[in-house]
Amino acid sequence: MEENNEISEQERQRLLNRLHKSLFWVGEAIPRKVRIEGNDVDLHEIVWEIVNRPKLDEKDIDDIDLFLEMLCEKEKEYEERLETEPLSCEQAKVLFDKAAGVRRAMMDLKELTTPSKRKAIFKDRHICKDVDTEKWDELSETIKKNGC
DSSP states (O other), X not given: XXXXXXXXXXXXXXXXXXXXSTTTTTTOOOOSEEEETTEEEEHHHHHHHHHTOSOOOHHHHHHHHHHHHHHHHHHXXXXXXXXXXXXXXXXXXXXXXXXXXXXXXXXXXHHHXXXXXXXXXXXXXXXXXXXXXXXXXXXXXXXXXXXX
């Protein structure tokens, strides 16, 4: 880190390289607030609501595709800023996290636009709804003890 707290070129490149690795977004949190086309949106809430809809029609899929285009632009914006703007280490990390979170949202939504994946998601969504809590706890304990 340089004296003025600006991110070094080496650290900047490390973050940019991470953005281009496959599955870098796994486990990342979807951001709460993102500014898209001049509006602050609660991205986390929108994705949660869409993913948890019991059924999607063609208009929903078209809307998701449009939203994916907007998110792709947002991710590119974050990456460009990370690449070109003078940033502190903290600012760079925040931008990286936002880009990763937007990518995570995109990947969650993309699965819904693929008919075969969408069918599998909806089919398996409530697979554990009838499991007795006591039986579930017993299974968890067995797995912990046996290391399976």
